[in-house]
Amino acid sequence: MLIVDKELCVGCGICEDSCAFGAIEVVDGIAVVSEACTLCGACVDNCEVEALRLEGVEKNVQVDLDNWNGIWVYCEYRSGSLSSVSLELLGIGRKLADARGVKLAAVLIGADTGDTADNLIAHGADIVYRADDPGLAYFTDETYGAVLTDLIKQHQPEVVLAGATAIGRSLIPGVANTLGAGLTADCTQLDIRADDGALLQTRPAFGGNIMATIVCPSSRPQMSTVRPNVMKELEYDAGRTGEIVDVALEPAQLDSKVRVLESVQAENDDVNIQESDILVGGGRGLDSEKGFELIRQLASSLNGSVSASRAVVDAGWIGYPHQVGQTGKTVAPKLYIACGISGAIQHVAGMQSSETIVAINRDENAPIFDVADFGIVGDLFEILPKLISKIEGYQKS
Template sequence: MLQIDNDLCVGCGICEDQCAFGAITVVEGKAVVGDACTLCGACVEACDVGALTLTGTEKSVQMDLGRWAGVWVYCEFRGGTLASVSLELLGIGRKLADTRGVSLSAVLIGHETKETAAQLIGHGADIVFRVDNPALAHFTDDVYGAVMTALIQEQRPEIVLAGATAIGRSFIPGVATLLNTGLTADCTKLEIRAGDGALLQTRPAFGGNIMATIECPSTRPQMATVRPRVMKALEFDPQRTGNVIDITPVPEQLQSRIQVVESVVSEGCNVNIQESDILVSGGRGLDNAKGFDLIRQLAKSLNGDVAASRAAVDAGWIPYPHQVGQTGKTVAPKLYIACGISGAIQHVAGMQSADTIVAINRDKNAPIFDVADFGIVGDLYEILPKLITKIEECRGL
């Protein structure tokens, strides 16, 4: 609990200003704690006179942090394909490992993974821990979780990174729980702090309005997930060498409560906008599902794909896999054309890394113009047909 020593408290109000939850108020010259307190400790650190103390929150586990070394990346392999986020994580993992002066290891779990192991070394890994078994051909939370947890307990890496994909989000939190350590989801920046070598994990917080940097000071490994297309992969270097270490899982780890009956690729939703170089994106300004016909036409004329804001997805005009933003996908195409999208912070968070952004909006004050390289103010139903005709003419379509 948070305790206030009234003899020491000078009622300066610094703790009140520091509290992001509005849980502390100064009443008659003394700080008073309310029910909204989350025991985050920000006020304790801010208090110059030492009037605030947190009690009963000490970690029950005291780890010897020095016994944990190395950076690990979980490399997602499914249906014979490596998820591109794995290579992006090896890119940032390489930087972190070099800064720490430790090795970078990839963890590859699946079946028939031989060629992929070599690919991971060419993209930056020093070591590949390969767990290849027919029982691992299909992903299941419990088996992958057991294999990953056992490997971490045995090898003791200080940092473990994974993609914030459907698979990563599904089993990595369970691994962190079994290891009794922390996990920061959806990081957009990862750095090593000089001095103590702590992993600084930055991610959007409070609806994307602030960037929070999170540390895991008392336990190891320090675990983080990163969304696809946030980090950059290194070029493949065929000269790079490394070791592939084959790990044989113990039979108990392969016992699953889940039986995979069939694996089916969903039709119509197999678009991966994160791989697209050109995206034409539609928002609520389209006014109806039919409006996406124009968006599709423009995308087709440019050899691009169709994306959308959450408002358009929520309205049922287009399926969720097309959604860009904080609760959708993060994209980084060469060209992003936003049509009838206002530019809410949650949308911009998912597309601001595009090389060139074009916005079409009838409101000249729409925030999307703040991030756009080119803006067209006007009615998209007048502009888009003209644009499509012009592009088709230029391209001889």
């Protein structure tokens, strides 16, 4: 617990300012600690008169950074298949590992994983730690967390990456907490600092108005979750070789208070825009819900799907599953056609990894043209019908 020495405390308030959790307040000239205290020790370090101390807590245990080595990717395997973000993370993981001159390892947890480990090696992994057991057929935080935590403790990787998926967001914070490691969620960019191996973890902050780069300079491992469709996977290379390590599991690791009786796939009529190769996106320039008829026609003529900006989702012109951007989905189709979308930073954050971007906007200064490969300046109500008839005519011929 955090102890305040009332004899030494001068009520200066520095501790109040240094507490990120608002857990300490000077009352009648003495620091008073509330239940919000996380025992992080920031106030102790900042107290100039040494009136604060932590008892029964190992504070700021100095980690020997040199003992931590290698880049790890948690590869999500469920219902017999590997999530695509796992391969994307191996792509960026390979770059980080090469920059550090260390090995890239994949952690595969599940049941009946078949030749998935070979697939991970073909996509860039040097080592695969495979925990394959019927007791791991269904994901639970307890079992998967125990396996991953124990592996990390045993091998001490300097970096651990996972997808910012429903499973990644559930699993990784618990693992980081058990390890006492820092975690940056929802990263959109990763790099590594050459001189000290600090992972530069970039993510939107303050409602997407700035991009913040976060480092964990004094603790290991450095852990990040990364949004799907942001990083690029490597080409499958059947010639790559690597090592597969079958993890010996202890019964305690498979012990869980949760018993999964059945796993049911959610029914959803809406197309998953993250899986479409071609997206036609509509924005406020469509004027009304009716404007989406043109977008649907163009999408259908290209065998693509319809996406949207938040402005039109908020206006109720189309459903949320179609929203692209910071508070929507991140997409990376082969072709993204943005129609009447201004290109606000929050929208661009969700589609800038598209292979080819075409923008149609009547404002030649619209920011969407900064990320577009091809731009058409003009009225979409004139351009889209012509485009649709051209494409349909071309298909008939």
